[in-house]
Structures are given as C-alpha cells and as structure tokens.
Amino acid sequence: MVFFSLMLLAGTARAQSLIVSEGNVSYAYPYDPATTMTYGTNTLTINGEDYDLSVLTSITGVADQTLPASVFVHYSGASATVCISGDLRGRVSASISGANVTLTDEQESIDDPDIAEVTYHLSGTSTDGSFHQVGAYKCSVSLEGISLESSACPFEIENGKRIGILLADGTQNTFRDGANNLRKSCFWVKGHAEFTGAGTLNLTGTQRHAYSSNEYTQLKSSFTGNINILGAQSDGMNIDQYFEQRGGNVAFRNVVGDCLDVSATTDPADELNGQIIISGGTLDCTASGDDTKCLKSESHTTISGGNLTLRCTGDGSKGLSVGTTVNEVGSGDLTVEQDPTAASNERPYIYILATGDEYVNPLDETDTSKCRGIKVKGNFTFNGGTIERDLSSTVKSSKVISVDGTYTYKTGAYKNCSFSK
Numbered sequence: 001m002v003f004f005s006l007m008l009l010a011g012t013a014r015a016q017s018l019i020v021s022e023g024n025v026s027y028a029y030p031y032d033p034a035t036t037m038t039y040g041t042n043t044l045t046i047n048g049e050d051y052d053l054s055v056l057t058s059i060t061g062v063a064d065q066t067l068p069a070s071v072f073v074h075y076s077g078a079s080a081t082v083c084i085s086g087d088l089r090g091r092v093s094a095s096i097s098g099a100n101v102t103l104t105d106e107q108e109s110i111d112d113p114d115i116a117e118v119t120y121h122l123s124g125t126s127t128d129g130s131f132h133q134v135g136a137y138k139c140s141v142s143l144e145g146i147s148l149e150s151s152a153c154p155f156e157i158e159n160g161k162r163i164g165i166l167l168a169d170g171t172q173n174t175f176r177d178g179a180n181n182l183r184k185s186c187f188w189v190k191g192h193a194e195f196t197g198a199g200t201l202n203l204t205g206t207q208r209h210a211y212s213s214n215e216y217t218q219l220k221s222s223f224t225g226n227i228n229i230l231g232a233q234s235d236g237m238n239i240d241q242y243f244e245q246r247g248g249n250v251a252f253r254n255v256v257g258d259c260l261d262v263s264a265t266t267d268p269a270d271e272l273n274g275q276i277i278i279s280g281g282t283l284d285c286t287a288s289g290d291d292t293k294c295l296k297s298e299s300h301t302t303i304s305g306g307n308l309t310l311r312c313t314g315d316g317s318k319g320l321s322v323g324t325t326v327n328e329v330g331s332g333d334l335t336v337e338q339d340p341t342a343a344s345n346e347r348p349y350i351y352i353l354a355t356g357d358e359y360v361n362p363l364d365e366t367d368t369s370k371c372r373g374i375k376v377k378g379n380f381t382f383n384g385g386t387i388e389r390d391l392s393s394t395v396k397s398s399k400v401i402s403v404d405g406t407y408t409y410k411t412g413a414y415k416n417c418s419f420s421k
Helices: 002-010
Strands: 017-022 025-030 037-039 043-046 049-052 058-062 070-076 079-085 092-097 099-105 118-126 129-134 139-149 155-167 172-176 185-197 200-205 209-213 217-223 226-232 237-240 242-245 249-252 260-263 275-287 293-297 301-312 318-322 334-337 349-354 372-376 380-389 401-403 407-415
Touching: 017 043, 070 099, 079 092, 079 099, 099 118, 118 129, 129 139, 172 185, 185 200, 209 226, 217 275, 237 242, 242 260, 260 275, 275 318, 293 301, 301 372, 318 349, 349 372, 372 380, 380 401
Parallel strands: 025 079, 070 118, 099 129, 118 139, 129 155, 139 155, 139 172, 155 185, 172 200, 185 209, 185 217, 200 226, 209 237, 217 242, 226 249, 237 260, 242 275, 249 275, 260 293, 275 301, 293 318, 301 334, 301 349, 318 372, 334 380, 349 380, 372 401, 380 407
Antiparallel strands: 017 025, 017 058, 037 043, 043 049, 070 079, 092 099, 200 209, 275 293, 301 318
C-alpha cells in the first residue's frame, strides 16, 4: 500500500511537499527532483533517513511548500499533531500525550552561523494542552492563533539561549495555567526572549506570575503588537537581568503583586543587570495591592521614550520604584530623558494617578510605606519629556515624586506635581 501511494504521488504534478506520518507526528520533505526515495522490504529511505514501514500510517502529497528547519504544532481539543521538516529528523524529536507536546532539540549549544535555527509554529485550541520546548540552541516560536489552557503550565521554554517570539500579525494568542502548575508562571521562558510581530498575547497566571524569564526580555522596535496580562496571583511579569521595551503595547489588569518586577541576577557581570530600559511603546499599569509597584527595578531605570500610565491605588503602592537601597545593586538611579530630534509622540510621557494611603505592615507596625508615583532610592536626572499627575490623585503634588539621592533637573515638563526628598 505504501508503494502504491508513493507511485500515485509521483504522478501528482501539483504536489509541493511529501508528508510521511507516524501517527500524530509527521515529517515534511520538498517534493522535487532533489528528493530521493528508495525502499526495501521493511524500510523507506527519504534523503538518507530510514522509516520503518510497519510504523508509517500514511504518505501523502500536499500543495504547500516545505519550510526548512520548521516544526508545526496544531492543537485540536484533546489532541495535537506535529509536523517536522525532514531536514530536522534525527535532531528534533517529539513526544505527544493528548494535547501536551514536548519537542526536544538535540543540537549542542555552539555559536555556529551554519547551524539552522529551528522555528516552532503554534496554532489551534485546547482546554487541556501545553507546549514544552527543550534544547540548548537558540530558536524561534511563532504564535499563529493559539489558545491553550492547562492544568499545569501551558507554555514552557527550557533552553537558556536567545528565544525569538513572533506574534503573527493580526492573531490572538491566549494562555492560562492551572492548579498543577509548578513553574514560575503561565508563560515560562528559561532564556532571553525577544518579541516581534503585530499580534496579541493574552496571559493569565492563576497560581503565580503570568509571564517570567530568567534572563532579559526585550520588546523589539519591530514589535507593534500587544501583551495583555489579564490576571496574576503574583507579579504580572517577573524578569531577571533586564527588561527593554522599544515598541509594542503592554497592559496589566487584575495583578495581585507588582505589574513588572525586574531583578538582578546573581552574576554582577551580566549586562544591564536589574535594569528597566524604555524607549518606545506603551505601558498601562495599575498597582492595586498593598505595598505593590507598577514598575519595579532592582537597579537603574532609563526612560527615553514611550507612553507610561501608572496608577497607584493600593496602600503604600508605587508607580515606579527604582533601586533597593543607595549604593546597592548600582544604587538604583532614574534617568528620564529625550532625544531632542524625536517627534513629540516619541518623547517620554509618564502619567501618574496616586490615590493610595500609607501601608502598615501587620507583622511590624514600625514598617510603613507611603504611596508615591515615583520612588527613587538613588539619583534622579530629569532631562526631557513630561511627568503629569492626575488631578484626582489624593497624594499631594509635592509628594508624588520622592528621591533619596541627588535630583538634577536639565529640561522637561512637570504637570501638577513636583518632587520631595
């Protein structure tokens, strides 16, 4: 039967790819003269890769062209299918249990431009599914209209290298975890994530954080899409090393902890360790819990563009919290500056609503924290842009910004607020 199907394919002029299936896992080869196929009594060999004929479930021709170094994962209810380009056979392996997919890249971690970078394309819907990538070489993940709920963690990258995350233009991509999630977040990246694309990512962390990465997270200037944190039982985004936003839109809602929390790693030599850098895009945050922050950096924060809306409504909450204590982790300085040649919509704009009361730690009543729009443990340099206090704020204009170190004003506009020591 396999031989008969193969002969039929040979006469199908419109076929662009040859799909060889072993149950829910298949391999795709370009259907052209360069593709060689030989077969024996028990094996079929395609481009040097052997297939056990007793395991094959189908061989078909399709009109779509094969993309090299690609893996396609499609979810449908309680099941999932995986299609791996033939050039990755022997390198990328798949394990499927229901709609839970684990893909392992056996490529060793070496810096070689000749090694193909794998792209994982995710689509479909499951209310009990997950995606788990394991490897030690950089890769990309393209979210192409996927909705995954899981009793555990629906999205895991266990890699440690650069992970490109593309939100395909116009797509909605949704992830929500469940009570058995032992990971740090609903969308968990071990590695440094770089976002591009014009789609939307919706995340809900029902156990801890909604999003986390153990190395930097960067929203590229080519990222024009949206990241919506719809809920988190702890931080909305919890990031080690640094967070950099050059484009895109990020919104936080129903977050119990901090909206964005950036911590320094244990290696002081790591680049931009513990920092927040914002040069474009929008951030819309509400810190409604007691003693929480909209944006929190353990070290420096630099804002040279973008539009930030910071609502501090919880007792002792902060819109922007910079540094831990003076002279620790680089002292925690804040710089708000602008490129004088930038258009008005590219200059930094920080809008603050501060309505929280003083927070008193129930375990130690001497431990108190006051609501502030901006709290800087180190130095603050204001060199362009606009900082505006919402007139409905209950925190006085002179108390909205608090600086422990040295304040330096060069240029920029304050609206309805000033700073205090």
